[in-house]
Amino acid sequence: MKQPAFTRRSSPLLAVIAASITVCAFLVAAAGTQGATFPGTNGRIVFSSNRDGGYEIYSMSSNGTDLRQLTDNDDSVHDIEPALSPDGRTVAFASTRDGNYEIYTMSAVDGSNQTRSTQSGSVDRSPAWYPDGTHLAEVRGSGDASEIYRIEVGNAYFGEIRLTDDSAGVGQDDDSPSVTPDGTKVLWERNIGTSGGTDQEIFSMDALTGGSKANLTNNAGADYSRPSISPDGARFAWTSSRSGSAEIMTADVADGGNISVFTDDADLAAPAGFYPAYSPDGTKIIFGSYYNDGTGVGPSIYRANLNGTGLTRLTATGASISGPFGANSDWGPATTELLTVAKSGTGDGSITATTTAGSTPSFTSSSFLTDTEVTLSATASAGSAFLGWSGSGCSSSASDCTLTMDAAKSVTATFDVPATMRLTAKPRASTRSKVATFRFAPTAGAAGSTFCQIDARPEGLCTTPKTYRKLKPGRHTFRVHAVLFGLEGPTTTFRWRVR
Numbered sequence: 493m494k495q496p497a498f499t500r501r502s503s504p505l506l507a508v509i510a511a512s513i514t515v516c517a518f519l520v521a522a523a524g525t526q527g528a529t530f531p532g533t534n535g536r537i538v539f540s541s542n543r544d545g546g547y548e549i550y551s552m553s554s555n556g557t558d559l560r561q562l563t564d565n566d567d568s569v570h571d572i573e574p575a576l577s578p579d580g581r582t583v584a585f586a587s588t589r590d591g592n593y594e595i596y597t598m599s600a601v602d603g604s605n606q607t608r609s610t611q612s613g614s615v616d617r618s619p620a621w622y623p624d625g626t627h628l629a630e631v632r633g634s635g636d637a638s639e640i641y642r643i644e645v646g647n648a649y650f651g652e653i654r655l656t657d658d659s660a661g662v663g664q665d666d667d668s669p670s671v672t673p674d675g676t677k678v679l680w681e682r683n684i685g686t687s688g689g690t691d692q693e694i695f696s697m698d699a700l701t702g703g704s705k706a707n708l709t710n711n712a713g714a715d716y717s718r719p720s721i722s723p724d725g726a727r728f729a730w731t732s733s734r735s736g737s738a739e740i741m742t743a744d745v746a747d748g749g750n751i752s753v754f755t756d757d758a759d760l761a762a763p764a765g766f767y768p769a770y771s772p773d774g775t776k777i778i779f780g781s782y783y784n785d786g787t788g789v790g791p792s793i794y795r796a797n798l799n800g801t802g803l804t805r806l807t808a809t810g811a812s813i814s815g816p817f818g819a820n821s822d823w824g825p826a827t828t829e830l831l832t833v834a835k836s837g838t839g840d841g842s843i844t845a846t847t848t849a850g851s852t853p854s855f856t857s858s859s860f861l862t863d864t865e866v867t868l869s870a871t872a873s874a875g876s877a878f879l880g881w882s883g884s885g886c887s888s889s890a891s892d893c894t895l896t897m898d899a900a901k902s903v904t905a906t907f908d909v910p911a912t913m914r915l916t917a918k919p920r921a922s923t924r925s926k927v928a929t930f931r932f933a934p935t936a937g938a939a940g941s942t943f944c945q946i947d948a949r950p951e952g953l954c955t956t957p958k959t960y961r962k963l964k965p966g967r968h969t970f971r972v973h974a975v976l977f978g979l980e981g982p983t984t985t986f987r988w989r990v991r
Contacts (some may be wrong), residue, residue, distance in 0.1 A: 497771060504576065516986050528950060531566045532723055532772030533861070535826035536600065538562070538583055542834040549585055551600065556796075556806035559865075564601030564717070565589055573618050576600060576824030578625050584609070584645070593632055594837035595618040601862065601898065609645050618718070620678075622699070628742055629655070629669035629678050629699070640666050642679055642700070655702030656682075668718035669967045672725045672745060675699055679708070679719040679728055679745070692716040695755070696745070705790070708748030711744040718820065720769045720777070721745060729768040729777060731755060740768045754800060755779070765794065774798075774824040778806065780821075793821055826858040829897040833867060836936050839876030839907035844869045860897045867894045870905045877977035879938060910974045910981025911937035916971075917957065922989045929959045932972050932984070940976035965990050 517533035534554045535778065542548050544819040546567035551560045561572040570593075574585040583600045586593045590608065593615045598606040610616040615638075622642070632641050642653040655678060656666040665683035672679070678699045684707075685691035692714045694803070709715035713734025720729045722742075729742045740754040754777060755765040755780045765779040778795045793806045798955040833843050833855055845855040846867045852858065860866055870891045872878045884901035893900060911934030932942070933956065943960050945951035949968055954972070967989050974981040 504518055504898065521886065528588065531774050533826040534578045534771050534773050534776075535824045535862075536576075537778060537793070537821055537823050538576055538600065539573060539807075539821035540572040540585075541557050541807075546570070547572050549583065549598075549603070551583075552806065556793075556795075557806075558739075559842070560602070562598060562600075563587075563606070564603075568603060573820050574822055575619050575628075576822045577621050578623050580824035580827040580889055582625075584628055586619065588615055595628065595643075597620050600827075605615050607646065610643065618668055620671050620718070621670050623675045624672055628642055629671055629680075631669065635800050636665055638666050640669050640678065640702075642678075653698075653700065653702070655697060656680075657702075668716075670719050670721055670728075670894055671699055672721050674725055677745065678702075679721060681718065681730075690714065694728070694748070706747075708743065709747075710748070711967070717767045722770045723772055723774045729770065731756040731768070738766045740765045740777070754796075754798070755781070757950070768818055769821055769823050771823050772794075774804075778821060778823055791859035826847075827862040829862055829864075830857065830900045831861050831895070831897060832857040832902045833868065834902070834904045834905060835910040836904050837876075837906040839872060839909045840878055841872040841878055841907040843905055855977050862897060864897045865894055866897055867892055868903065868905075870907075875979065876909050877909045877938075879908055881905055908938035908976065909936075910976040911935060911941065912938045912982050913974055913984045915971045915972075915984060915986055918986050919988050921987075922991060924991050926957065926963045926990060927961050928963060928968070928970070928988070929957050930972070930986070931957045934974060937974070937981065938976050939974045940979075942972060942974055945971045963990050 507727045536551045538549060540549055546565060547570040548564060549562045549571045551562055552558060554951050566573060569587065569589045571585055571587045574583045575968055576583055580598050581600050584595060584597050585594050595610040595616045596606055596608050596942045598604065612632060614632055615634045616630055616632050620629045622628065626645055628643050630641055630643055631638050633639055640655040642655055658664045667681045669678050669680040676699055677696050679694060679696045681692055682695045683690060683692050693707050695705055695707055697703065711730055711734050715730055715732045717731040725894065726745060727742050728745050729740055731738055732741045735798055741751055742753045759893055759980055765781040768777045768779040770777055775953055776795055776797055778793055781792065781794050792808055793849065795804045795859060796802055843855045845852045846869065847864055878891055881887060881893045881903060883903040884906060885895045886893040886903045913932045914935050915930060915932050917929060917991045918933035919925065942954055943951045945955035946960050967987065970986045973982050973983040
């Protein structure tokens, strides 16, 4: 598969991998969660993989289940580097579908609304969200000419800010930005070696002006990959080869101090890894690893607690790792959808909402995690009957209705009382006619079924108009009432005399 034109120095780890790894597996890289409330609720993970031929964007639950393919293009197209918005509803990513790499956005739920955000004519890639959800940090250009920009989503060149500047021509490669949750700093990878050389470090700078640049790693070993920032903004994780192999390390965002090794290739419980991403609740990290656990699957995305315990493999496909920059992954906050229930009709009743977490009686509205199944149960009050559901996903007369909260939904439950029947036509109070015709209609309430009776004869189902013939002279009595789901409404009575 022909790759789009792009030039970037290879890290020491990637050089080793290119020479020694022949198995196929997808790439993962981190894009830190930005702007989420801390601690957040862990939502879905997005990543890029060529498991089906070309590089596409996928999402999965935080335990690796419920895989969804969000993009689907020709195998020659690369859709890579997904980053979830602060609210977890939108994915920004880079794609070659229109030629050069450009930044696109789409729905994180199903990949709909795929919209191009950049039109630079150059390479635009490696998006990272600002906490306002309307701006991105991105890489523009390639190789030594790559720079970090701040752009507006959907209007990339209105008020864009160039945050890095290699006007001195020293061959600095600026790549892989990430934004702190408070939106004040951008952390990124910079190659400060002379052109053709390699000395990758993690830097920080002012997120709005590009000022106050500081080298946070400042080490002879290669410090690279997108720095993932913890959701409280205190720590960042990155990949470093300073120990001789690729390991994930964490340090303080403020000054790069207090370094801790997250993975250690000498410890099989925490295999050597790269491209980390923090969980929204700040208790876990996902990362890529070539650790061989005996399954023969090859490189995969793993999840572990911050202390390296609880190692869990999330993917196992054997997809290729030979991407242009390496695909990456991001872990976003859980999204919620609002469910509102209204009541209509002349009757009354209550609604109970039930999920796997429990039941909520007297339910009116609440937000649920996206894709949660909610069962609504209607119970009529004494003297009322439940007629049915209407609205988003509920349209039946059954007392229970189950919804999947894949979007905001509004549902109405109708309760009614049996109607009082009003006579609209009847005989005169005294008449010689031996034929009597009655017309009737419901007032307040629901008619349901209507029953009629004359004199002492048995009552029976009837509709309007109801006619009786061959009446004998004397006094007669007509009665009509509605029955609604077994509830009897008041009886309307009329008496007259046949002379």
